[in-house]
Amino acid sequence: MFMVAENLVNTERRMLKAMLVDSGKNWTLDEILDSCNWQDQAVAVGAGQGLANKGFADVHEVVSTEVRLASQGESAMNEGLLEARLWQWFKSADEATMASMQQSFEKHEAGPGIGLLKKLGITMETGIFTCADEAMVEETISARQKFLSDLPSKVSDLDQQLLEQFKSRRNFIELVDSTSRTWTLTKSGSQVKVGDLVETTMVNEITPELLQSDSWKDVEFRSFDVTLESATPRTGRSHPMQSLIERIRHIFLEMGFSELVEDYVQTAGWNMDALFIPQDHPAREMQDTFYLDNPNSMPLPDHIMETWSDIHRTGGETGSTGWGGEFSKETSQKGLLRTHTTVNTIQYLADNPKKACRMFTVDRVFRKEAIDRTHLPEFHQIEGIIMEEGANLQMLVTTLKTFYEKMGYPEVRVRPAYFPYTEPSLEIEVKWRGKWLELGGAGIFRPEVTEPLGIEHPVLAWGMGLERLAMLVLGLDDIRQLYISDLEWLRNQPLI
Ligand code: PHE
Secondary structure (H helix, E strand, O other): OOOHHHHOOHHHHHHHHHHHOOOOOOEEHHHHHHHHOOOOHHHHHHHHHHHHHOOOEEEEEEEEEEEEEOHHHHHHHHHOOHHHHHHHHHHHOOOOEHHHHHHHOOHHHHHHHHHHHHHOOEEEEOOEEEEOOHHHHHHHHHHHHHHHHOOOEEHHHOOHHHHHHHHOOOOOEEEEEEEEEEEEEOHHHHOOOHHHOOOOOEEOOOOHHHHHOOHHHOOEEOOOOOOOOOOOOOOOOOOHHHHHHHHHHHHHHHOOOEEOOOOOEEEHHHHOHHHOOOOOOHHHOOOOOOEOOOOOEOOOOHHHHHHHHHHHHHOOOOOOOOOOOOOOHHHHOEEEEOOOOHHHHHHHHHHOOOOOEEEEEEEEEEOOOOOEOOEOOEEEEEEEEEEOOOOOHHHHHHHHHHHHHHHOOOOEEEEEOOOOOEEEEEEEEEEEOOEEEEEEEEEEEOHHHHHHHOOOOOEEEEEEEHHHHHHHHHOOOOHHHHHOOOHHHHHOOOOO
């Protein structure tokens, strides 16, 4: 006779053997794990599925909803349920007035607290909270506490009224569906002889040793069910900001640019004076710029400061009238955290005034901004310059359009803007979800900036926000999400 159990793998043999002890029984997962001496439920589920596929067992799946504590529920468990703490306060207060409650509880608790007390039957009379039925309140509160401490539980095992009560409170509990399985033997399963269910030595790895000896001829090979569910392996990956920076780098390198990487500790002179930003410009104030205590001041060559001084006071030999007023070398030598990456491109130009170039930088800048949905005090700029004979506005616009097109944003427009160091000056906007969003500034450097450095060709320049672009690429409406290191969010970000 054909031996039915022959094509079973070991785990299936063990499970079938265990079930044959009581062939009419409906076996739970725990019972199977216990009888088979397994720890891993995936093994039991896999073996059960195998037995079912071969007609020896039936799998019964029951999906049930489990109620678990959510964040507010967890903190209520740790710190005490708000109504319980309110009740304690009520019982021990000399005078349970609103003012005394507001003193004992924080605003975000006192507000909802009033509502909670009222629902429990504690009302305000002549300015004092009073309670008609104390026993009833205590009973309600302890039932609620018990409800929470019983979690996790199946929906069906819980008091439905209390369940509704907690469902209506934000983030107290969450409902999660889970599948539980049981197994019964089929008729052909129950007819298998225990004697046929001897476990054989199974090989699940083919090693050189096995192949070199002849023993592979006699062993049984374990088969794998590749259709079973398994955990997704979590491997390391780049932070989306890093991937985005890499992508931007590639685009500029592809367009023939070279990368410039420089320090972010700079002088006010290079950050501002060299760019013809007047010394009384509001952006230079302490409340906008991070000036450093150490180094508080960084010495600059006198001839450079003389040149800036001439340009700022009178326009020097550029034909400009300058800003007038006084120029302070002390102000120039102040140390600061760069407020824009233009500080580095201008120094590059000062060192290489004659050589045509295309340079870019993706780097960190600092401004004293209050943190909110769209602002951070530390962020990145995508900066670039093109210096060559005949460079013109059209070329600037085309370059920026090409860049954004390669990033996946084909709709770009420019609008007139103002920067002290460029003329004309532009604002770059990109269309996203039907709206125009401003992403940065650009322009052609003014003679007050280029002539004193001995530059002869036009210099096209731009500086754009990286985080703003990241918000578009990742579909964020809060810039802070980029830096809070939320692992779950990070894992689920698309490849950039
Ligand atoms: N530096 C400017 C900013 O930080 C951007 C810019 C760069 C504008 C180069 C014109 C030219 O906003």
